[in-house]
Amino acid sequence: MSKLLIIANTPSTNTQALRDAVVDGAQSAEISPIVLSPFDANAEHVLQAQAIIIGTTENxxxxxxxLKDFFERIYYPCLEQKQGLSMALYVKAGNDGQGAKSSVERITTGLRWKHVQSPLILSGDYKPEFAKDCYELGAGMAEGMKMGIF
Structure with a gap:
């Protein structure tokens, strides 16, 4: 079975709702994702994943x-073995989210992971449409896995 790993930082009810929407989207395509906080995820989870969705707040x-702690712990154990890992990113940002997006992209470029969807930046105060966008992100990733695209 395909393994979709969702690593999401969820310090608030709003960020939990975004993560849950990503999970619901993945499940709509009949994929049962593995969902972990950055603190609970480790290199073994990444090594077993076919694709990964990363969710972070902008701090x-x-x-x-x-999330930085997660990357520090998995970087070298996964560097050679997970090149080309399909990934997607969403950022809940109080500002424009570009700094958070860029910091994740620098690390994932070093890991040689492949962005299969454009990063989703959810800026400003929480809006209900953010959950819809996250649902679509999860569904798109899961459908791509299901169809064998990645």
Whole structure:
């Protein structure tokens, strides 16, 4: 069975709702994702994944500290073995989200992971359409896996 890994920093009810929408989208395509916080995920989870969706908050124009910790722990164990891993990113940003997006892209470029969807940046105060966008992100990733695109 295809393994979709969802790593999401969820410090608030709004960010939990976004993660849940991504999960619901993936499940709509009959994929049962593995859903973990950045602190609970490790290199073994990544090594077993066929694709990954990363969710982060924007903190000080950077990714969350939790996500940075995750990358620091998995970088070298996964560097050679997971090149080309299909990935998607969403950022819940109080500002424009570009710093968080760029910081994740620098690390995932170093890992040689492949963005299969454009990063989704959800800027400003929480809006209900953010959950719809996250649902579509999860559904798109899962459909791509199901169809064997990645």
């Amino acid at each position: 000080f124009a950077y990714m969350s500290g939790a």
